[in-house]
Amino acid sequence: MEASRSKAARILDSLEEIIIATLLAAATLVIFVAIVQRYGLSGVASVYRWSRAEDIPWLTSFTRSLFFAIAYVRLTWAQELCIFMIVWMAKFGAAYGVRTGIHVGVDILVERLTGEWKRAMIVAGLLAGALFTVIVGTLGAHLVWHIASTGQTSAVLEVPMWIVYLAVPLGSYLMCFRFLEVAWHFWQTGERPHHDPGAVEGIETPPPAGGER
Template sequence: MLARAIGRAEEGFIALLLAAMTCLTFTQVVLRYVFNSSLIWALETITYMFAWLILFGISYGVRVHGHIGVDLLVKALPLAARRAAGLLAIALCVLYAGIMLYGAWGYVGRIRMLGALAEDIPVQRWILASILPVGFALLAFRLLEQGWAILQGRAAGFELADEARVTLHGHLEDDGAGRGEGPK
């Protein structure tokens, strides 16, 4: 239930950010080439929105198995070894996300303490950078979710994008649980 709510929020934020970036970029192009003008704050705003999009997208990619990887050898392993390799990979990824979360938390805390403002946007920089700890916490959550699926036997290993299936079928289908497991 919580995972589904977080998933819907992720999708909503991703769609909102993509739409806002598109509209703002289009407005900026029209202003620049038709009216020989521009919005001073637009480039910085789009840059921050893109950073937010990437960090939400990382956890979303884990959820829908959209990240690519070389897993030819892992797929050739027996099921128990594939699960162990998946759990090891997930443990290392969670460690990475934890280190990044720790660093991001400290960074956001320091710029909050300094009271630094963004260059062109009248917003404190720590608010704009707050996606860093949020994004890495979401990544850790999604990775732990993958690990739990392996431990419960619902997954054979750390599932990545299946490029061959995408090429053959043109897309990954969503099974309703946001796992993007492809055709049934």
């Protein structure tokens, strides 16, 4: 499937992956820094109390200054920002899942079918996914329009909430496109995207010795 994709489709694929990877890395970094600060404050406070009890003036003065220096960097916004980034990552990740075939599905009935019946059931399932996601995207677009008109902002960052909810229509419409793309490719070639849980990208598993499993 990858070999037959156009340049525009490959650019969209790369953009999708960059957005997901960037949001995941940023959320991880923000959470890490927030946790380090929280436990760092607790640790410095413990040393400060111990130094006072043991009457070590220089250490008491140092830990006091260090505590206020760390506390000066306020990260009360970290949790809210991470939630927003994870929401966006999840919506675009769902579209990526359709493209790569990593979504979990109950296909016991489909796999028992053969020939045109199996082909029709697969196409019907993909088109049903496209219909559902375009409905969600349209409802999400109406929600974004409504929230934008109210001027609502987030509690901590004071980011316009319509930007946060914009992930719903954008992610859903992209997911709809992916369903249609997979359906069209399957109709033309009979191939579906498949994900091997044991595979690692960039590493090819050597064939078993003697051609046997």
